[in-house]
Amino acid sequence: MGKITWEYLAGFTDGEGSLGVVGKGTRITWGNTDKAVMDAIVEFLRGHGFPVNYYSVEKKAPWKRIYMANITQKKEMLRIINLLQPLVITKVFQCENVRQWILAKDKKSSVDFDTVMNFRKDGFSWADIAKTMHIKYLKLRNLLIDRGVLPNMEYSKKQLTYRARDDAQKSGKCINCFQPRGDNGTQLHCRPCADRRNDWKRNRLRRKRCAMASQTA
Numbered sequence: 001m002g003k004i005t006w007e008y009l010a011g012f013t014d015g016e017g018s019l020g021v022v023g024k025g026t027r028i029t030w031g032n033t034d035k036a037v038m039d040a041i042v043e044f045l046r047g048h049g050f051p052v053n054y055y056s057v058e059k060k061a062p063w064k065r066i067y068m069a070n071i072t073q074k075k076e077m078l079r080i081i082n083l084l085q086p087l088v089i090t091k092v093f094q095c096e097n098v099r100q101w102i103l104a105k106d107k108k109s110s111v112d113f114d115t116v117m118n119f120r121k122d123g124f125s126w127a128d129i130a131k132t133m134h135i136k137y138l139k140l141r142n143l144l145i146d147r148g149v150l151p152n153m154e155y156s157k158k159q160l161t162y163r164a165r166d167d168a169q170k171s172g173k174c175i176n177c178f179q180p181r182g183d184n185g186t187q188l189h190c191r192p193c194a195d196r197r198n199d200w201k202r203n204r205l206r207r208k209r210c211a212m213a214s215q216t217a
C-alpha cells in the first residue's frame, strides 16, 4: 500500500465517499471492500488526529464484506472539509453544504451577550435569564466566564434550605430547629422535634383511615 495523501483521499472521497447532513448531525463516510486500502486511510486520518469510527459490514454472497469509516463530530467535520474541499472534484457542493450547515448551527446556538446583560440589569437571576432565552444554564455560565463576568454561585430558596439542613446534620444539630440534637435525638432531629414529627405522622395516618372509613361507610 503506497502512502496516502490528501490528494489521494480527496479522489477516494469523490469516488467511494459520501458526506452530508444526516439527521441532527453531519457525517463523512468512506466505504470499500478492500481492507488494505481502508486500513491505510483510517491510519492516515487517525495519524492526523481525526476520531474515525471504523467498522465492517457483512454482505450477502456474491458481495464481499464492506469496510466503512466515518467521522461525525462537527468540529472535526469542519477541519476535514477545509482540507478536502480544495481537492475534491465531484463533492464540492456537498462540502460547502455541510460547511454552511455547521456554521449556521453554531451561529444559532451562540448567545447574544448584550441581551443577557440587559436582562441582568432588570434584576433577573442567571438561572432565570437562561430559562427565558431557552438555553442551558451551564452554557450561559460558560459564556459569562468567557466574557470575564464570572457569576457568583446562586442558590434557590429550596437549595439554601437543603444546604442549611445538611450543615446542621453534619454539626450534630436538629435539621428543624437547628438546636443541638442531644443524646435523646434521632439522626436528624432533636427529641422534641422528633416527637412532634412522629405525632404528625401518626395523625396523618389516622386522618387517612378516617377518610377511608367515611367513604366506605
Ligand SMILES: [Zn+2]
Residues within 6 Å of the ligand: 174, 175, 176, 177, 178, 179, 189, 190, 191, 192, 193, 194
Ligand atoms: Zn429540633
